[in-house]
Amino acid sequence: MSTQCLASSGSTAAKTSHLDVKRLTANYKPSIWSYDFLQSLQIDDCNHEEVYEDNRWKLMEEHLKNMIDAESLETTLELIDDIQRLGLGHRFEASITEALDRVLKNLDQITDEDTPSLHLIALSFRLLRQHGFQVSQDVFKIFTDCDGSFKDCFCKDVKGMLSLYEASFLGIEGETLLDKALAFTNMHLKNLSRLHVTQGKGVLEQVSHALEMPLHHRMQRLEARWYIEAYSKKADTNQVLLEFAKLDYNMVQQTYQRDFKDISRWDVNAVEILSDYQLKLCFLALYNTVNEMTYETLKEQGVNVLPYLTKAWADMCKSWLTEAEWRHNKYTPTFEEYLANAWISVSGVVILVHTYFLLNQNISNEALKCLENHHDLLRWPSLIFRLSNDLVTSKAELERGETATSISCIKRSGVVSDEESAREYISDLIESSWKKMNKDGLIFGASSASFPFTKEFVAAATNLARIAQCIYQYGDGIGAPDKRVKNWILAVIVQPV
Numbered sequence: 001m002s003t004q005c006l007a008s009s010g011s012t013a014a015k016t017s018h019l020d021v022k023r024l025t026a027n028y029k030p031s032i033w034s035y036d037f038l039q040s041l042q043i044d045d046c047n048h049e050e051v052y053e054d055n056r057w058k059l060m061e062e063h064l065k066n067m068i069d070a071e072s073l074e075t076t077l078e079l080i081d082d083i084q085r086l087g088l089g090h091r092f093e094a095s096i097t098e099a100l101d102r103v104l105k106n107l108d109q110i111t112d113e114d115t116p117s118l119h120l121i122a123l124s125f126r127l128l129r130q131h132g133f134q135v136s137q138d139v140f141k142i143f144t145d146c147d148g149s150f151k152d153c154f155c156k157d158v159k160g161m162l163s164l165y166e167a168s169f170l171g172i173e174g175e176t177l178l179d180k181a182l183a184f185t186n187m188h189l190k191n192l193s194r195l196h197v198t199q200g201k202g203v204l205e206q207v208s209h210a211l212e213m214p215l216h217h218r219m220q221r222l223e224a225r226w227y228i229e230a231y232s233k234k235a236d237t238n239q240v241l242l243e244f245a246k247l248d249y250n251m252v253q254q255t256y257q258r259d260f261k262d263i264s265r266w267d268v269n270a271v272e273i274l275s276d277y278q279l280k281l282c283f284l285a286l287y288n289t290v291n292e293m294t295y296e297t298l299k300e301q302g303v304n305v306l307p308y309l310t311k312a313w314a315d316m317c318k319s320w321l322t323e324a325e326w327r328h329n330k331y332t333p334t335f336e337e338y339l340a341n342a343w344i345s346v347s348g349v350v351i352l353v354h355t356y357f358l359l360n361q362n363i364s365n366e367a368l369k370c371l372e373n374h375h376d377l378l379r380w381p382s383l384i385f386r387l388s389n390d391l392v393t394s395k396a397e398l399e400r401g402e403t404a405t406s407i408s409c410i411k412r413s414g415v416v417s418d419e420e421s422a423r424e425y426i427s428d429l430i431e432s433s434w435k436k437m438n439k440d441g442l443i444f445g446a447s448s449a450s451f452p453f454t455k456e457f458v459a460a461a462t463n464l465a466r467i468a469q470c471i472y473q474y475g476d477g478i479g480a481p482d483k484r485v486k487n488w489i490l491a492v493i494v495q496p497v
Helices: 004-015 035-039 048-053 056-071 072-083 094-105 107-111 118-130 137-143 152-157 158-166 174-188 201-212 220-232 239-263 268-272 275-301 306-328 335-345 349-356 365-372 377-401 406-411 421-445 455-471 483-494
Strands: none
Touching: 035 365, 056 072, 056 094, 056 239, 072 094, 072 118, 072 220, 072 239, 072 335, 094 107, 094 118, 107 137, 118 137, 118 158, 137 174, 152 158, 152 377, 158 174, 158 201, 174 201, 174 220, 201 220, 220 239, 220 455, 220 483, 239 483, 275 306, 275 349, 275 483, 306 365, 335 349, 335 377, 335 406, 349 365, 349 377, 349 455, 377 406, 377 421, 377 455, 406 421, 421 455
8 A cells, every 4th residue: 555545544533532422333243253163174185286287087087178179069969058157167277269260160960951050059058158259149040930920839848948047148239139139038938837738847947047137147156056966967977077066166165265264364263352452453454465466466577556555445345435424414426426436435446456467477457447437347247246235224223323225316316206116226236237238248359369358357347247146045144144145055055975
């Protein structure tokens, strides 16, 4: 942090130290993750890379790479989908990209078949867009009638509808055909029990899972845990792939455990001490962490990133101050005023700016300017984060004295008149933000090496939105975590498969 910033902070503190400041408290429940619990985690001290170098695992990995390269088009696509959902995408990234490049070149051949497969085309579309390849929504026109509506005959093709449903969430603004695809599949999948089709239990479970939250919006590690279990029940399970997925999942989990033990060095009992001690502790932790990151980046890449890190923190603190002023003055801002401040205060920008430098990529001046000016790739996941939070925390925040939440501001602005309509409006904004973020994913996609942000950073931004959707799916997973949230964390961090 700059000397000027510290001097300014000290001056402000001197002026206000004599005041009896009443701090609002959210009365959050005590953390269920104690220091002793984190330190008690039993971690296998074996070298993970050495395990992966073991001949048996190398043969398994090579076998799967050969399958990606040699199988038929549909089998290859389904294998890629399984690999990604099992959490193994990072192990086969190059092979997957090469295979999808071949799929893109043969896409016309797939759509020109006499009886085109809805499942195959939808799966191709989703996987290509997930990896940043440019593919038009027009590939689905062959499944529509003269009015542009999807033909009712496809409603019995549950596998195809499920693939089309998942593909529709990769749409961008203005792609009305994908909007129709979502409405069509959502309606028929929800009415699946009334369809005159016979489906196995596994298919029905996948439909229920997708309707609960689409794949594109799910946290990938939680999805991997769920899909390992689901995949193991399939009649055509590839045992090599399943075994490799379990090995990888457990090893990634052990990496998480090591990281948690490293960051839990502060004694949580210190929370019981005076609040000014807490503030000093937090400030010193922040100061040391930011400077350590700056030092490492300067040493490795020769770039001083301190101004960008401190700006991100300063912007967030300013947004918190704005919210405090609103509360103190009992002022309810317009919805536009609220959003302009709230997408910063939710901390998404701070998280992503730090993430950019932690990815150890080649830092460009163009990327630094984008970070400094709050590029849309930072804005959309932060907005999803904020709005997802507001949908479940607004009532509690108003009860403790807050004057500004998205629901209260939107009602006061006259956009809608009742809370239910306000919630629907906010849900639509979340979906709109996803579409805008999808567009950024295509802009910085597989063929966009000249752009400042890499695919890895695009994935990180997308994952922030996914985390927000997960944390607030059933309630306030941070402020008031329930048993479901605890079980999620245990599955990802503690319990091996």
